[in-house]
Structure formats: structure tokens, C-alpha cells
Amino acid sequence: MKNINPTKTISWKYLKNHLKEMKKITINDLFKIDKNRFKNFSINFENIILFDYSKNFINKKTLHYLINLAKETKCIDAIHSMFYGKKINITEKQAVLHTALRYNRNYDNYFLKNQEIYNNIDKILKKIENISNNIILEKWKGYTNKKIKNIVNIGIGGSHLGPLMITKSLQSYKNKLNLFFLSNIDSNKLINIINKIKPEESLFIIASKTFSTQETISNALSIKKWFIKNINTTFNKNIFSKHFIAVTNNINAAINFGIDEKNILPLLSEIGGRFSLWSSIGLVISLSIGFNNFKKLLQGANKMDHHFFSTPINTNIPIIMALISIWYNNFWNTETEAIIPYCDNMCFLPLYLQQLNMESNGKSIDRNGNKIKYQTSSIIWGDVGTNGQHSFFQMLHQGTKLIPCDFIATAISDNKNYKDHHTKLIANYIAQTKALAFGNLDTFSCKENLYQCCFGNKPSNSIFLKKITPYSLGLLISYYEHKIFIQGVILNIFSFDQWGVELGKKIANFLVKNIDRNIQNLTQYDCSSQGLINFYKSFN
Template sequence: MKYKNFKDVKSWKNLQNRFLKLKNCDVRNLFTSNKNRFKEFSINFLDKMIFDYSKNIIDSRAMNILFKLAEEIGIVQEIKKMFSGSKINETENNSVLHVSLRNYKNKNGFLKDKNTELEIKKCFDKMKNFSIKVINGIWKGCTNKKITDIVNIGIGGSELGPQMINNALKDYKNHLNIHYISNIDNTNLKDVLDKINLETSLFLIVSKTFTTTETIVNANSIKKCFIKKFNNKNFINKHFFAISNNVKNSINFGICKKNIFKIFSWVGGRYSVWSSVGLSIMLSIGHKNFFKFLEGANKMDNHFYKKKINKNIPIILALISFWYNFFFNSATEVILTYSNRLNKFTSYIQQLNMESNGKNCDRNGKRITYNTSQIIWGGTGTNCQHSFFQLLHQGTRLVPCDFVAFVNGYDKKFEKHNIILLSNFFAQTKSLFFGNCDPFYRNKENIKKHCDKFYKKFYGNIPSNSIMFKKLDPISLGILVAMYEHKVFVQGIILNIFSFDQWGVELGKTLSNDIYNVLKMNNHKDYKYDSSTNGLLNYYNSWKE
């Protein structure tokens, strides 16, 4: 076999044996028996982030076996393959080089291909020059007015990433208003069109293939509105731009060649926020902050590439996730961001993780019989503490948690808010892990108040990772996103799957095109589908106004 299955390496049996020793352990003993547990189970990343994984149901011996398993599977070799440009996306015969976008200054020298380096520089220079013109009012619309609004038309990776980043970095935003249209539901389109003035708006049509149905239909609807208002197709050159790898389709749509920003073939959709897909980010926060965002990711890339397995944050995150997936049957993982600015972060990681690793076929072409990607969900603290935290604390399912927080808030006059927010961040990880049996704070008064009734009992043993930054800025956000990207990559290698394709997205697209053609035939009763689909289609026809 070309690729190793984790169940075939020597460490797998040792890991199974170690789990039998730990599965019913009293988690309090993990701390009482090791006074240096926090120091041994945490990593300070460049004095910008602290990664604490001490509140996990795992000990040093189990971690060492996991490190050995990663070594036997060949994690280090696989990392080098990706960074060097090997075609690790085998099902699409492509390299995976989003890391080279973050190394656009070529400080680390991961990639030796000078032509690719020049292409990247050319792309970023074009983005930079264009953003400067728009932000400074040099680029004007067809009526010679300055641009006020940017509309990003895309879906999936062409929308989730840019919107999440712009939302997170609102404190670095300039005067331009940024809007996103992704859903084919016309209310999304209408809501944006109601807010903007066509003569002072730019439209970024983001589609690698320039064939994505939702994106092209939305873009065509806007183009029709635009031409109807101005009655001059030449005005499109001042307002419409393509971010794509398909020049021909972009030009056929009506976009001039100079208005096309290239997406490289080796950039996957959910990894494209670092590329020209990030143009709406650059327009919102300026090129300097955008490049700082890339710089942060590059710092994590450097760590991921060079650090040993036992000190490598993304690898450790992936191994811990693997531990709960296979030994505690944890079907889900929750991400809890203690910053309202990151209220779209979980949705972004959902796509990153589940589109990458939601596969049922391994790299050797065999049907998989074990669980692959966990279901990712979550929310923002402290809001989610008043909704689903009840299940985390007293539910019957083990749900591993990632807590993300930032020490320094945004407005000093509201410092009290930040202190309360962070106190909840610290308290929740502690109470989830130790429950209300924690010997460090138990006393007679607390026992009477919190443990006198069976329904007040909190058993703890809910594991979590704490990821805490000094502040939320472009560099720290780049570090955070890249960290999760690399975690997902390592998970894919351990699971022995190809993480960089998404064939599961295609089937529904194909069938929807077929049904769309059927729906255009009004009152057609002779449907060719199953009885459920046929029945729903008949109701559709009878109810359609």
C-alpha cells in the first residue's frame, strides 16, 4: 500500500492500552500528581499566543505514544511535501500552495519555484495598486463619483473567509462599506441592492471556475440592473471585476482583461482567503494590514514546518482531536470564541474541517470503516453560555472544546466588560474540567450551595484547549486561521484521506441543474424521480403563485 493506515502502525496498540488506563481516571489527579502540568502541557507562541492543552483527559505517556504514531505515519514528510509543492492533491493532480502566498516575501524559502514567486508578487502588486486607488478616491465610477461600497459576490470559500476576516478586523476598517452576496435566495441580493448606490459601488465576482451557479446568477442579475440604469455596457469596466482562474468565462461575462484578478489553480476555495479572493479584505483594511494578516499566518507556517512533533501546536491539536474521536467516540467538537468580532469564525472552520475531512474513501482507494471528520459547531461567549452550555456541563455526550480569547479589549472606557468576558473564559474551562468537585475551591459552604441536590451535580471531565492571544489584530488572526488549517491537514494525514478535494459538493449541484430544467416546464406532472421528490414537485407547482 502506498499510504499507511494508523491502525497498522506499532503505536496504535500501545495507544489502545494506554486509553484503558485513562478512560475512567479522576481528572483532578492529572493535576495533583503533576505540579508542572501547565508548564508541560502549554506552549507560548512568540509571546503572542498561549496554547494550553493541560485540561485534557490525557497524560504524558499517552501524548508520547501519539507523537510516536504521528512519526510512524510520516507527518513530517507529508508537511515537507506540501510546502515543497508536491502534488499532494492527487485526485485533482494539483499542488497545495496556499502557504506560498503567506511567504510572498520569500523569507523562509519553502518553495524554490521562481516563476511561482514572481506570479504571486505580480498578483499582490496588482491588488495593492488597485486598493490604493479605490481607498484614496482615485478610482471613480462611471459618473465620476468616488467609490463608497464594495460588493463581494461569491459563495463558500469565496465568501466565508473574506467576510469572517473583515468582521474580525472591523477595528482596522476604513471608510468603504463591504457587502457580501452568496445565497441564491433573492432576499440576499435584494437586501444588498437596497443599501447601495450602483454608481458608487464596485462588484467583485469571485469564482475560481467562473461557473458557480449561485455566483454567476447573482452577478448577472446585478449586471442587468446596472445596464438598465445606465444604458451603457462600457460603464461595466468601471464597476465589475472578476477574481477567477477562468479568463475566457470572465471576458465572456463582459469583464475586461485588466479587471481580472487571478486565482491560482493550486489554491483551494477554503484556503483562498490569502489570495486575490481576499481583495475585499484589502479594500476594507488596506494593503498594509492585509500583508500583516499574511505575515501572521507565515509565522505559524514557519512554526509548523520547523518545530518537532512534540512542540508543534497544529500537530498537537490534531492528535488530541484524534484521541477523542477514536477513543471517546466524540462525534463533535465545539469552538467557543470569546470575542464578538469572531462570531463568524466557527462557520469558517466548519467548512475548513468538514469539507476537507468529511470523506469515506482513503488515499489507497479503499472504503473507510472508521469515523473521519467530527462535526464542528460553536458560538461566541458569553452568549453561548446561556444556550447550549447546559449540554456541555451536564449532558451525556463528551464534547471536546476549543476556547479562544484575547486579553486586551478594544475600548478602554469599557474595560469592565472585557474583565467580565475573560473571567467567564477562565471559569468555564475550569468548571467544565473539574465540575463542582474541585478540591481547590470546595468548602462546606460551597458543598451546601452547589452539591446538596443531585441535579446540581457537575461531574466535570469535559476537556478543552485554551488558545489565548494578547490582542485581536491582523497578525494574531493570521496565526489563528493558519493554525486551524494545519490542524486539519494533519488530521487528514492521520485519517489517511485526501483533504484538498471536495467531490461531495458536486453531486447535489448536478442534480439541482436537472431539476431546475424540470421546474422551468410549468405544471409538468410526469416527473422521473422518487415518489417523495415527485410529490414535493407537484405541491410546488400547485402552490406557485
């Protein structure tokens, strides 16, 4: 990738001047000027996803400058570098291969010219398929010969959020297996799960790339201890192998933990945690919705990969989304974006995208090693509609902050017997984007009651899925991934490391050892940390 400071480009300078012009125009004005605005500023992707970006502070000139910014920062070259397996994760000296996980075997020309990687991926997929089918079809039995009823996924970060979000979003595809997700090191979560399950009916998946993450291994050790204590027979390796699986890049550590080697699913080192749901981390997804549906999830992502790779910038959904986000964050100084899914099953999507975006692009050093003086990642947050309407939407409509939003909905409901509910849901979905954009000035006099006045002029994107399916969800998640990648390319940062996360882990591991020591005053710490430690120790 080229290391180009975006603020030094001609397009950036044009955009700064263009901003003055756009601040004099309202969204309402833009619709009056262009009667075909919806047609000109929306993309219908195969009648599966409609992306409407017409309710934004952009016109054809804005789009022209933004597209030139993408060209000046060599976005297409960067896309090719990622798909062709170049080592674009420079700080960790690795390629970025999550797109390879969902390659389409019907294409003759693969992006990577490395058959060994594809062979490894095929082996992993076959293992996911075999495990999933054996458990779902009740061929895999527990140590008492009872069928497996409960799946407990033990992981954190990308090993947790991706599978949690997907399995919840695809709730209508879920089979009879009970899913539990153990991520937080807070023992309340652990106790809540073990009180609901029996060891002889449960399968535990320990998902950790390094097999050393403090939260995951602590939870795994506690689960192992609980399991051994609560089985009604003498513990042995054969019993353990019927109930424990590991997903990791550290095979030896998993074996030392006691995992049978045949129960270990490899995780490629080139797959970042937050991009890993397509990998062996997705075993829990396959167990929940079946392997065939897991494949459809991969196929949907692959379809968006090809759109992203081959579509010109002016109709490329992830690139357009990335450019709009940069336009607001760096020129309008919005600093934040809200994700509002009008689908209760997608309640974890804002949380998932929060990690995907902020862990990738929350950086302050550019690819040249310089301190950054412009904005990188937006603050990502949100909640499901219509819940948010009775919460933070008041600030969206009448507050002092400008907050761009992504509104996401599905045209077809999973529940045909409650069509009236879905009609009302979609009415609210459309109404909120309309109210934010246009306010109530056309039907309401502010002179009569200033406090009820909504001025509108608040931007949003509308993302309308035909229906939530494994395939369409794969499309959606893939294009958010690519949006975030392009933002990182343009903003001249490395999106695939997370050294800030690592620092907190190191300090926590050091503190654990010292807190357990019987020393009243740990003078090597700052006075605040020392005070907090002393307060904790006074009760323990």
C-alpha cells in the same frame, strides 16, 4: 505522502489499550498528579498566542503514543511534500499552494523551487495593492465620477466565508468603505443589499474559481441586470469596467460576462476555495483593512508556516491540536468539537472552521481506495461566548455527550474605554474552562441537590491571543489549516478535494432545467423528489 491505515499502526493499538487506563483518571486527578501540568502542557508562541491544552484527558504517556502515531504515519514527510509543491492533491492531480501565497520575501530559501509561481503571486499582490489603494484613496471613481462607497463581494463557500470571517474579526481595522457579502441564492439577500446601495457608488467583486458556480453566477447576473437598469445613462463597457471586478481561474468566462480584462485577478488552480483568503480572493479584505494590513495577515500566516514546518512534533502547535482531536474523535467517540470565541468580532470563526474542517476531512474513502471503518472529520460547531453560556453550555456541563471545546480569547481589548467589560468577558472565558474541567464537587454536595451537581471532567483547549491583529489572526487561521491538514494525513484521506459538494451542484443544475419545464410529473425522479417538485410547481 505515504498511504498508511492508522488503525494498523503500533501506536493506534497502544492508544486503544491506553484509553482503558485514562478512563479511570479524571482531569482533576491529572492536575493533582502533576503540579506543573500547565507548564508541561501549554505552548507560548512568541508571547502572541498561548495554547493551553492541560485540561484534556492526556498525560505524558498519551502524548508519547500520539506523537509516535504522527511519526508512524509519516507526517513530517507529508508536510515537506506540501510545502515543496508536490502533487499531494492526487484526485485532482495538483499541488497545494496556499502556503506559497504568504511566502516571506526576506527569506533567501523559499520552499518552492519555482520562481515563476512566486512571480505570478507577486503580480497578483501588486494588482490587489493597486486596486485597494486606488479605491481607498478615492482615485478610482464610478461612472458619474463619484467615489466608491460600497463593496459587494459576490461569492460562496471559500470565496465568501474566509473574507467574511477575516473582515468581521478585524472590524477595528476597517476603513470607511461599506462591505456587503452576497452568497446565498435566496433573493431576499440580494434585495436586502441592492436596497441599501446606489450603482454609481458601488464596486462589485465576482469571486468564483470556475466562474460557473450556480449561486454566484445567478447573483452576479441579477446584479448586472439591476445595475444596467438603474444607471442614469446608456450602458457601455467603459461604465461596466468602473464597477465590476472578477476573481477567477476562468479568465475567458469572466471576459464573456463583460468584465474588462484589466479588472480580472487570476486565481491559481492549485488554491482550494476554503484555503483561498490569502489569494486574490482576499481583495475584499485588502479593501476593508488596507493592503498593508492584508500583508500583515499574510506575514502572520507565514510565521506559523515556519513553526509548523520546522518545529519538533512535541512542541508543534498544529500537530498537537490534530493529535488531540483524533484522540477524542476516534478513541473517546466524541464525534464533535465546539469552537467558542470570546470575542464578538470573531462570530464567524466557528462557521469558517466548520467549512475548513468538514469539507476537507469529511471523507469515507482512504488514500488506498478503501472504505474507512474509523472516524474522519469531527462535526464542528459553536458560537461566541458569553452568548453560548446562556444557550448550549447547559449540555456541555450536565449533558450526556462529551464535547471537546476550543475556547479562544484576546488578552487586550480593542476598546480601552470599556475595560470592565473585557475583564468580565475574560473572567467568563476562564471560568467556563475551569467549571467544565473540575465541576463543583469540591464546594458542593450532590447529596443536597443532585440536580445542581456538575461533575466536571469535560475537556477543552484554551487559546489566548495577546490581541486580535492582522498578524495574530494570520497565525491563528494558519495553524487551524495545518491542524486539519495533519488530521487528513494521519487519517489517510485526501483533504483537498470536495467531490460530495460537486454532486449536489450537478443534481441542482439538472433539476433547474426540469422544474422550469411544463411537465406535471417528472417520472425519472424518486417519488419523494417528484412529490416535492410537484408541490413547488402547484404554486408556480
